[in-house]
Amino acid sequence: MQDHLINYLKQQVGPEHVLTSPEERWTYAYDATDRAAMPDAVVFPGSAAEVAAIVRLANAHRFPVVPRGAGTGRSGGSVPIEGGVVVVLTRLNRILEISKNDLVAVVEPGVILGKLKAAVEAEGLYYPPDPASAEFCTIGGNVAECAGGAVAVQYGVTRDYVLGLEVVLPTGELIEAGTRTMKGVVGYDLTRLFLGSEGTLGIITRITLRLVSKPPARQTLAAGFDTMEAAAATVSLILRSGLTPTALEFMDHVTLGCVQEMLPFALPAGTAALLLIAVDGQPQDVADRVGRIAQCCRDQGASPVLESKTPEEAEGLWRARKVVSPALLKVKPHKVSEDVVVPLGSIPALISALQDIARGRGLIIPSYGHAGDGNIHVNILYDQQVERERQAVPLAVEDLFTMVRKLNGTLSGEHGIGLTKAPYLGMELSPAALALQRRLKAAFDPLNIMNPGKIFPGPPPP
């Protein structure tokens, strides 16, 4: 990157907020995938106006701009694959307002999700989305990827809580989208279009979130099963029971093996799957529904079925769930994580297909995740040093995506396409749909400077 551009950036945001040494830049080359690419510079703007100045410079000199929060993404979305400037939004980290009267929060994109959730709960309110990275990830990244988490079964995902956004467009203008109100249909829904747009349509500089009342009670239940099939069948039964669980998570036996010592109880040796279930509501109602769900699990042969007696016990269960992803590296040093979703009735078929793929490709493929909404995190484990395993991984990924599409599923529920899934996009979107998506991108970003190389496979057609 030319010196005069670096100098201009330093003038705009202050020299101490621009990183240029190779060591410093390398720190912002990667996210939570195994992809990395060196940026030309890393900039930490302190205001929306500074973000806009960076974007206008990028338009004038046609260099890529890659927005980034905490870098916890799982699809390479913030990896600067075509170089350019990484715009780190961690200085925009103020909670501007939590309004009990309006049931909204107004925040900057760099706020850590866990801090936001705690601040909201201190006011007796609740912001539900809870990706496993909640203690590290930023709310801006959550919006850009449309993050989910365990309680989506009852409460939905980030999309369902974003009312309004302030955004610097790829062309440099600052606009407001959406509302501070619970409803709104004025013009095209730009707010939800930015949700999950993976930093390719603009840089979010302020977010208005809908809040809900804090549920007065939550109980957690754990149920062990002898077979995967029994666990999957129980998930279907619970979803159709009208007992409306808040979360309905599952872990298979490989996953359980990796987090067993964190669980607040011992599991029998033959446990093939664990369901982790939460129920929110008024205390007596929660107790009733937890009792009926527990009975439903026992009827399906679950043993043990344990209701958490204290908040600490429940927290222990959820803590174990949240460290599953890194814990799997105990089994093999490398992994590819997918987050496919299938229609609810196809969960048993997917679980069974995963076992076939693992056998067929000679790989260990543990799965866990959000059984309650059909969003299963599939982890293909391997050792980079073992050629056979290394070569089998992309074949297993293709097997998986082929099966998911056959089951009318989707390639990603909450991690996004980014870099890692871009080559597979054509398995889900038709050429006409893809062409429309490219026209849409061009309407926002005619010079293709905003996070280029993401979502779409290959270079854009001329």
Next chain:
Amino acid sequence: MQDHLINYLKQQVGPEHVLTSPEERWTYAYDATDRAAMPDAVVFPGSAAEVAAIVRLANAHRFPVVPRGAGTGRSGGSVPIEGGVVVVLTRLNRILEISKNDLVAVVEPGVILGKLKAAVEAEGLYYPPDPASAEFCTIGGNVAECAGGAVAVQYGVTRDYVLGLEVVLPTGELIEAGTRTMKGVVGYDLTRLFLGSEGTLGIITRITLRLVSKPPARQTLAAGFDTMEAAAATVSLILRSGLTPTALEFMDHVTLGCVQEMLPFALPAGTAALLLIAVDGQPQDVADRVGRIAQCCRDQGASPVLESKTPEEAEGLWRARKVVSPALLKVKPHKVSEDVVVPLGSIPALISALQDIARGRGLIIPSYGHAGDGNIHVNILYDQQVERERQAVPLAVEDLFTMVRKLNGTLSGEHGIGLTKAPYLGMELSPAALALQRRLKAAFDPLNIMNPGKIFPGPPPP
């Protein structure tokens, strides 16, 4: 319209499905507003392929295409203001599938909402959105306008239930957007972009809807208040109580006067406002929460506070609510209906401002609607024959929108912009946001053939 074009249309859909006489065309010139414009032809396609053929013809010969369901829209969205062909989707009226396993329904756009709701409930499931026109409107129109209704307080609006769409683009291609799964973040969220796009981005030919379990119990409560202020304050209290009402509707005294004889009970003479509250859930929990909400109303001075004892009594209350809009014509022969939304904490301020506007402009301006989400239906009543009233109406509309924007509100919660609110769009969207919306429209519809003249004020800039 030239004969050879009419003949081509007749070839495509069958001559019996093309209307050309002035009398027949006039039937499709208007919707539920007071606007009307004559189409050149009215066509009833029987398949997505026929819809695509009509749209391709329109591109080749550059005539407007205006999609239409039942014509119950409240903002002129289906009025063919620039002529062209009205495409009525009522022949595409099949419920293709209701899946208990996947908790989805797949339907064609011309299905009447009430029929869909009944078919879903017959399977023990529930499709929540319930605009007052549910017995007449089509699900396709609901998607195009992002319809809401009373239970949005708990369940959200149409947007929250549409998982996937099949759409004929303005350029004639048939694409699929979205998924059959509960989550999905693959590519830009075209599904939610079509929600509320008012027939300007394409013609929807199939809809995949998320369903939920049918709540085992629902109870309805009615509470009369002496003053509007007390009613508005009670709404705020209930929303912050954590008692999560399903619906929280309000009617002012003018509205009450128009539907009084339909109510299953007599109200005291001085009743200034009625709250109508529904609570869903497990039976015991519903009874508990209804009791606590009733107490909250009594504490705020409500009298009477009546819990519906039977489903018939509850139905009577909701029936009265649903006929409010036409019933207001008893007071004056004409009305302008607005559906503004303000942040929850500003409901009392809006209610009080409405009284000022009515006094200031010498008009009767009753209001009713979805107090629980801040979406208030404001009705400006007048007599077309009385010049003073006729001239005061647009001034009152401007007063209203100015006040709503001052309160950080939005011009429309569920009726859309269409024709009637297009002149006011600039009160909510900045020039940069509006320019982006126009570029987005052009990316979908380069020749501007799809429902032209809607949403955007005036002709598009050259």
